[in-house]
Amino acid sequence: MKLREIATVLNATISCGTERLDEEIEMGYSSDLMSDVLTLDTDNLVLITGLVNLQAIRTAEMADIRAIVFVRNKKVNQSMIKLAHETGMCILESPYSLFKSSGLLFQAGLKPVY
Amino acid sequence: MNYLYPRLDLEFETRNLKLFFSIQGGDFTKAGLLSSEVKKVLKQLNIENKTIKSVVIALYEAEVNVVAHAYRGTVDVEIDENKITILVSDEGPGIPDVELAMKPGYSTASTSVREMGFGAGMGLPNIKKNTDEMWIETVVGRGTRVKMLNYF
Secondary structure, three states: OEHHHHHHHOOOEEEEOHHHOOOEOOEEEEOOOHHHHOOOOOOOEEEEEOOOOHHHHHHHHHOOOOEEEEOOOOOOOHHHHHHHHHHOOEEEEOOOOHHHHHHHHHHOOOEEOO | OOOHHHHHHHHOOOOOEEEEEEEEOOOOOOOOHHHHHHHHHHHHOOOOHHHHHHHHHHHHHHHHHHHHHOOEEEEEEEEOOOEEEEEEEEEOOOOOOHHHHOOOOOOOOOHHHHHOOOOOOOHHHHHHHHOOEEEEEEEOOOEEEEEEEEEO
16 A cells, blocks of 8 residues: 555645655554564554654664554654654654554555554 | 764774764653664665664664663674674663563553553563573662674
């Protein structure tokens, strides 16, 4: 699934990484717990989370995850945008809940990690 | 941390590279900064992506541990031809029961650490998973040293 389609399905705004919207993403992983994200062995995935802080972006960077959807209408701040730019992260913001976002993406064909 | 780059160029030929960082306990805004720097260096050295990911995840977990539990810490990184060795030393409370701390799910992290998305009791087990060798030395009331080794 392209990042562009993910943004459309989730009615999301793109706050960073507009140049990467045609990239294909194979899987999705929903978690507010970064400890769990760091245990994943796969990396071609989008992280869907309601945890809006710098560590969510740092975690994605370390785990070679290149796109994050922040759900529940949470807004990223300037220092997060700056870090996202530096790390080449694509950042989407969706007004939907974590459950609804995950459900819609699953229905649209995004695969689970496990 | 701009000083990293001239140093890197200088020692590129021998491919024996030493890096040193310090960590401030409790400062979550900077957690991950040094792991990110090490990641950039390993990419410049053309290390395999899978290995880089393991190294930086282990280092990031260790960095978060220092920020979450200790007062301050230092990180010594040594890269040579076939391996990377990282020593993370902190001044902090130490670990009373290492075996228990290595158990997935066991955590003593505070509520504020959990609110940052950590403190699930996965840090030390995940360091073990992502390294080829790992040692812990700890003295209660003094601090902890975690040594990590990955082969390329």
